[in-house]
Amino acid sequence: MKHPVDVHVGKRVRHRRWMVGMTQQQLAEQVGIKFQQIQKYETGMNRISASRLWDIADALDVPVSFFFEGLSGKVEAEGGAEGLPADILSDKEALELVRSYYAIPENQRRRLFELARVLSDAA
Numbered sequence: 001m002k003h004p005v006d007v008h009v010g011k012r013v014r015h016r017r018w019m020v021g022m023t024q025q026q027l028a029e030q031v032g033i034k035f036q037q038i039q040k041y042e043t044g045m046n047r048i049s050a051s052r053l054w055d056i057a058d059a060l061d062v063p064v065s066f067f068f069e070g071l072s073g074k075v076e077a078e079g080g081a082e083g084l085p086a087d088i089l090s091d092k093e094a095l096e097l098v099r100s101y102y103a104i105p106e107n108q109r110r111r112l113f114e115l116a117r118v119l120s121d122a123a
Contacts, residue, residue: 002043002044002045003044003047004044005071006044006046006047006048007043007044008044008067008068008070008071009041009044009048009053009067009068010041010042010043010044010048011042011044012066012067012068012069012070013038013041013042013048013056013060013067014042015095016060016062016066017038017042017060018092018095019095019098019099020060020061021099022059022060023035024038024039024042027056027059027060030055030059031052031055031056031059032055033052041056053067
């Protein structure tokens with residue numbers, strides 16, 4: 001049975017890996033394991049040891065605490081505010097949108113953000 005904390009940490013590993021544009025194979029090679037093990041970590045099927053989490057954090061250039069961000073004292077139910085999934089960035093399309101958004105120059109990005117806000121209010 002998957003523990004909710006292991007699932008959360010695995011989602012954060014996948015999220016960060018996607019954000020830096022790294023494949024499971026590339027991460028596995030940097031950590032010195034098989035990519036199948038990364039798959040199991042990302043789904044929460046296998047628990048990540050402290051030393052392995054340290055290696056993964058180093059490979060993904062984040063502090064270990066990154067993987068626990070957003071985890072409250074209680075295990076949170078699926079589904080977030082306003083009908084959004086609890087882990088919106090687990091969706092590949094949403095992640096690609098975020099990557100593209102941050103690739104836009106800052107002044108244009110602010111204008112795009114304001115446009116998106118106006119359009120969402122109109123819906």
